[in-house]
Amino acid sequence: MRTKNSSALYLMLCLALIFGIGYATNTLASDAANAEVPADVRFHDIVEVDFVMEHIKVPMPEDVMIIDSRPKRKKYDNGHIPMAVSIPDSQFDKMTDQLPADKNALLIFYCGGLKCPLSHKSAWKAEKLGYTNIKVFAKGYPGYMKVAENYPAVTVEWVKKQSDSKADMVIVDSRPKRNKYDKGHIPTAISIPDSQFDKLKDQLPADKGALLVFYCGGLKCPLSHKSAKKAIALGYTNVNVLAEGYPAWVAAYGRGESAAVASAKPASTATLKAGKEEGSIDTSTFVKIVKEDPRSIMLIDVRDANEFKTGSFETAVNIPVDKLEDQIKTLPKDKPVVFVCNTGARSGESFYMVQDVRPEMKNVYYLEAELTFKKDGSFEVKEPIS
Helix, strand or coil, X not given: CCCHXXXXXXXXXXXXXXXXXXXXXXXXXXXXXXXXCCCCCCCCCECCHHHHHHCCCCCCCCCEEEEECCCHHHHHCCCECCCCEECCHHHHHHCHHHCCCCCCCEEEEECCCCCCCHHHHHHHHHHHXXXXXXXXXXXXXXXXXXXCCCCCECCXXXXXXXXXXXXXXXXXXXXXXXXXXXXXXXXXXXXXCHHHHHHHHHHCCCCCCCEEEEECCCCCCCHHHHHHHHHHHCCCCCEEEECCHHHHHHHHHCCCECCCCCCCCCCCCCCCCECCCCCEECHHHHHHHHHHCHHHCEEEECCCHHHHHCCCCCCCEECCHHHHHHHHHHCCCCCCXXXXXXXXXXXXXXXXXXXXXXXXXXCEEECCCEEEECCCXXXXXXXXXX
């Protein structure tokens, strides 16, 4: 007959066995994630693809950096996780100035998969430099690309190489047409503004396996990413994003092609100082108004709601550009209206949208500048490459 003590001992042994098996299973799973990487190289903090995808933002937060440890020309240029920066492990010591100044910033290293030690090696180097929040995505770029809806980012060097070799490639400019594409774009690119994607999607090739490259206004511009996801939803299987966008192309190869645009500005009763571009507000004038008398204008932030939540002007109202058309009739006549976004792309599109719907409105402007909101509530305005 089993006593109470023997029953309790039996139960404890069973629990110990169960937890022991669970621990061993977790340990084996962890070891399997690094099975091909030597034990003395493996980094201790491994994350999965879901963790990486949670931290891919446009623009990227100041305290997060995703780092590609593979060689740049042979690997990174041909395809990398969007918004990742290239710091090859072989060049790590020469490129430490690219790492965040904040040693508590989240660093996510990756390379070529479970057999690749480069991300682990770079992670150890970063830890020696004093960084305290380091992760390794051991499954790397192959692990990221296994997720069906994911797409790679490419560089301007890769796009130029494909273009020079006459590759069967369709380059799509996701920026607004009149205030961006018409003034300059990558040669051979077609204009499909993200806000007009559904109306213009018939311009995409019939072949769903065709090579597509979307771009917009740079690392702070989400338009190309939004369009890429829409193309994937339509069934396209070879979708890429040039995340550095048109500014990187201009820096490397010049302004590219431009379409003829009207040079004369329409008659205006504007009370604010105009900028160089049609419809734009003078940057210094804008900054002064926002700091000294922000309620003298109606300030409309036309970014998406999730972007607006990360920071904006205290007096700004949020009307995303793809929802603006239905609200244009409600805009005031007795106060200047100024549209803002990250890069001047969506704000410029908003200006032209007002011109189409309510041409009688003359006191309407947009900020043609790169706009960054800091964590402390301040902001920075930088003249962009148009």
